[in-house]
Amino acid sequence: MAAESQFRTKSGGTVLFGRRLLTCPVCGWVHYAMTPEEKEAGDRLPERYQFTAAERLMYESSFRQCLRCESPAADFRIAGERDLARAHGHLVTPVYVEPEAGMN
Numbered sequence: 041m042a043a044e045s046q047f048r049t050k051s052g053g054t055v056l057f058g059r060r061l062l063t064c065p066v067c068g069w070v071h072y073a074m075t076p077e078e079k080e081a082g083d084r085l086p087e088r089y090q091f092t093a094a095e096r097l098m099y100e101s102s103f104r105q106c107l108r109c110e111s112p113a114a115d116f117r118i119a120g121e122r123d124l125a126r127a128h129g130h131l132v133t134p135v136y137v138e139p140e141a142g143m144n
């Protein structure tokens with residue numbers, strides 16, 4: 041796994057580099073793909089905080105859809121330079137996708 045570092049876009053914004061960045065095709069929101077390790081760590085939170093079944097469902101679905109418009113993460117595509125430029129000014133939020141998703 042490449043070390044995480046800052047990547048400066050042409051527009052002067054910085055985004056995480058060494059991460060798979062995915063764009064929501066509907067609203068253009070940029071997310072970064074969680075690593076399996078992060079997903080695993082995240083999966084332990086509901087237990088630690090003793091989430092109810094409803095809270096757990098909401099928590100888990102939040103990693104599988106667009107933060108902004110709730111499009112399924114499976115539809116995301118790899119973020120391009122234009123997407124990254126747009127990502128400047130908003131938080132790049134984590135999403136969990138299957139390893140092969142977003143590659144087409």
Ligand SMILES: [Zn+2]
Binds near residue numbers: 064066067068069109
């Ligand atoms: Zn969206």
